[in-house]
Amino acid sequence: MxxxxxxxxxxxxxxxxxxxxxxxxxxxxxxxxxxxxxxxxxxxxxxxxxxxxxxxxxxxxxxxxxxxxxxxxxxxxxxxxxxxxxxxxxxxxxxxxxxxxxxxxxxxxxxxxxxxxxxxxxxNVPSKAFGEFVEANRHTPLLPAEEVRRLIDSNTPPVILDARRFDEFNTMSIPTGISVPGAELVLRVRDLAPDPNTTVIVNCAGRTRSIIGTQSLINAGIPNPVAGLRNGTIGWTLAGLELVHGATRRFADSTPDGRKAAQADARAVAERAGVRRITLAKADALARPDRTVYRVDVRSAEEYENGHLSGFINVPGGQLVQETDHTVPVRGAIILLADDDGTRADMTASWLSQMGWEAYVIGPVEDNQRSRSEDVRFDVVPAPEVKVVSPQVLQGWLNAGEAVVIDVTSSANYIKGHIPGAWWALRSQIENALETIGSPKRLVITCGSGALARFAAKEVESLASSEVFVLEGGTSNWIANGLPLAPGEERLASACIDRYRRPYEGTDASRKAMEDYLEWEYGLVAQLDRDGTHFFQVI
Incomplete structure (x- = not known):
C-alpha cells in the first residue's frame, strides 16, 4: 500500500x-x-x-x-x-x-x-521499563522512606547518593543527600563511603535511577550495604516527610586508590555484560554504510568542554541510560562510548548492552587526542532566506504599535520570560494560531536563538498578508541588549502540549498524580511481556 x-x-x-x-x-x-x-x-x-x-x-x-x-x-x-x-x-x-x-x-x-x-x-519508556525489569529479576533492595528516615536519625547514618542531574537534586532532595549522577556512582562511592560498614542509599525522584544506581553498585561489588530509596522523592513525599530545597552538596574528585578500584570494578561488570573495548582507530570501521553509529562522551559537561574526542557528543552516562530513546532513537544502532579512564563508559555500556544495544567502549587514548574545540558536525537543513530585524528596531515598532511578535520557542521558555506583548504558538500549528493572532502590519517571529524562527517565518509568509521578519539572534539577543521580558502564561495562541508534565519533577504534583505514576511503573514488566519486542536481559 x-x-x-x-x-x-x-x-x-x-x-x-x-x-x-x-x-x-x-x-x-x-x-x-x-x-x-x-x-x-x-x-x-x-x-x-x-x-x-x-x-x-x-x-x-x-x-x-x-x-x-x-x-x-x-x-x-x-x-x-x-x-x-x-x-x-x-x-x-x-x-x-x-x-x-x-x-x-x-x-x-x-x-x-x-x-x-x-x-x-x-x-523515556524503554529506560523506565528496563529499570522495572532489572528490579523484578535481580530483586534490587529498596527501602521505604520511613526506614531511610530512621537510618538518617540513627547513630550510624547512611550516605545518601542522589543519582539525578544536579538541577533536579537542587530543586528537591533527601536530607543529607549528595548529588552523584548515575554514571558517577561507581567512580565516586568508595571515597564518599570509605567505611565498608556504612550503608549507602541511592535515590532519584521515582524508581528508575534508584534501581539502576543501586544495582550498579551491587554489580560492581562494593563492600558496603547498598539499597535504593523505594519510589524516590515521590515515596518520601507520600510518606509525609519533608524534602530539602536548594541543596548544593556534590561529590569531590576521586582519589587515586578509589579511581583504580572503580576502573577494575567497572571493567569486570562490562565484561560480564558482553561489552567490548575497541580502539579509536578501529571504531571508524564500524561506521559502515548499512549501520548507524552514535558516538557519546559520558562524562560531565565540564569535563567534555575541557577536551573530547572528535565527533563525540556529550550526554552524561546516567542520563543516557535514563533517556536512551532521545539520544539514540534508531533501534538497532551501534553506540560508541568514551570517557577518560573507562569507568563511566564501562558502567554505562553494561546497562545499554543489557537493554539490547550493541555498545562499545573506546579504549585508552592520549590526552592530545581530545580537543577543546566544538568539532561535532551534523548535516543541517539549510535555513531559508528571511528578512531580519534588530532588537532595537523591533522595540521601536512595538512602542509604535507597528508589529506583533510570535514566539515559537518551547512553552516553558515562553512562560519563563518573553518579549512583552508577544504571542506564543506551536510551530506545528502555526496556521491555526494565526486565526487567533490575525494579520497585523508586521509579524516578527522569534525563538530562543532564532534558528527555528527562520523556518516558521517562511510558513507564516505563505499564510498571512503581513510583512514577516525574524528577530535577529532570537530572544537571547533581545535579552543580551538589555531589553525587558514579561513572564507568565499569557497570549497563548496554541495549547501548551509541547511538554508532558512529569509527576516526578518540580514540587507541586498532586498526590494522586504521584500515586498513579507509581502504579504505572509497577505494571511495566507485565506490559513488556505482552509487547515482546524488548530483548532485555540482566547479568
Whole structure:
C-alpha cells in the first residue's frame, strides 16, 4: 500500500507504507529501524509503541539531522494532531533532505492498537521499563522512606547518593543527600563511603535511577550495604516527610586508590555484560554504510568542554541510560562510548548492552587526542532566506504599535520570560494560531536563538498578508541588549502540549498524580511481556 505526497519540486513521490505487523517484524528481527512519532510530547506521552521516538513535527529541521545520522536507515513515520495528519508532510520534508528509505505507518497509532499491540504511556519508556525489569529479576533492595528516615536519625547514618542531574537534586532532595549522577556512582562511592560498614542509599525522584544506581553498585561489588530509596522523592513525599530545597552538596574528585578500584570494578561488570573495548582507530570501521553509529562522551559537561574526542557528543552516562530513546532513537544502532579512564563508559555500556544495544567502549587514548574545540558536525537543513530585524528596531515598532511578535520557542521558555506583548504558538500549528493572532502590519517571529524562527517565518509568509521578519539572534539577543521580558502564561495562541508534565519533577504534583505514576511503573514488566519486542536481559 502506498501514499502519494507532493515533493518540493511539485512532482509526486510515492512513499511506501508498512503495516503495524511489518514494523513489529523488523523490531523482532533486530534490524535497524526508526519509528518516529510526530506529535508533540504531551499527546505522545498518552500512548505510543515501546520503541517509538518522539520527533515533534515543528522541530524536524533542527532534530532530524542530529538524531538520524544515516540517510538510508529505515524510517517509519506516524502522527496526527487535532488538525491534520502530520506524517505525509513530514515524509515530504525527509525525502527532500535526502532520506531515501522513508515509510508511513499504515493506519497510524490507531492501527497499531487495533492490531492488538501494546501502547505505552509516559516518556523515556524503554529506560523506565528496563529499570522495572532489572528490579523484578535481580530483586534490587529498596527501602521505604520511613526506614531511610530512621537510618538518617540513627547513630550510624547512611550516605545518601542522589543519582539525578544536579538541577533536579537542587530543586528537591533527601536530607543529607549528595548529588552523584548515575554514571558517577561507581567512580565516586568508595571515597564518599570509605567505611565498608556504612550503608549507602541511592535515590532519584521515582524508581528508575534508584534501581539502576543501586544495582550498579551491587554489580560492581562494593563492600558496603547498598539499597535504593523505594519510589524516590515521590515515596518520601507520600510518606509525609519533608524534602530539602536548594541543596548544593556534590561529590569531590576521586582519589587515586578509589579511581583504580572503580576502573577494575567497572571493567569486570562490562565484561560480564558482553561489552567490548575497541580502539579509536578501529571504531571508524564500524561506521559502515548499512549501520548507524552514535558516538557519546559520558562524562560531565565540564569535563567534555575541557577536551573530547572528535565527533563525540556529550550526554552524561546516567542520563543516557535514563533517556536512551532521545539520544539514540534508531533501534538497532551501534553506540560508541568514551570517557577518560573507562569507568563511566564501562558502567554505562553494561546497562545499554543489557537493554539490547550493541555498545562499545573506546579504549585508552592520549590526552592530545581530545580537543577543546566544538568539532561535532551534523548535516543541517539549510535555513531559508528571511528578512531580519534588530532588537532595537523591533522595540521601536512595538512602542509604535507597528508589529506583533510570535514566539515559537518551547512553552516553558515562553512562560519563563518573553518579549512583552508577544504571542506564543506551536510551530506545528502555526496556521491555526494565526486565526487567533490575525494579520497585523508586521509579524516578527522569534525563538530562543532564532534558528527555528527562520523556518516558521517562511510558513507564516505563505499564510498571512503581513510583512514577516525574524528577530535577529532570537530572544537571547533581545535579552543580551538589555531589553525587558514579561513572564507568565499569557497570549497563548496554541495549547501548551509541547511538554508532558512529569509527576516526578518540580514540587507541586498532586498526590494522586504521584500515586498513579507509581502504579504505572509497577505494571511495566507485565506490559513488556505482552509487547515482546524488548530483548532485555540482566547479568
Amino acid at each position: 502506498n501514499q502519494t505526497i507532493a515533493s518540493p519540486s511539485a512532482a509526486s513521490t510515492t512513499l511506501p507504507t508498512l503495516s503495524p505487523a511489518e514494523v513489529r517484524a523488523e523490531l523482532l528481527a533486530r534490524r535497524e529501524i526508526l519509528l518516529a512519532d510526530l506529535r508533540e510530547e504531551d499527546p505522545f506521552a498518552k500512548g505510543h509503541p515501546l520503541w517509538a521516538a518522539n520527533f515533534p513535527f515543528g522541530r524536524l529541521e533542527l532534530d532530524v539531522p542530529r538524531r538520524i545520522p544515516r540517510r538510508d536507515v529505515l524510517i517509519v513515520l506516524y502522527g496526527r494532531d487535532e488538525y491534520r495528519d502530520l506524517a505525509p508532510v513530514a515524509a515530504e520534508k525527509l525525502v527532500s533532505w535526502g532520506y531515501g528509505n522513508v515509510h508511513l505507518l499504515e493506519g497510524g497509532v490507531a492501527a497499531w492498537e487495533a492490531a492488538g499491540y501494546e501502547l505505552f504511556i509516559d516518556v
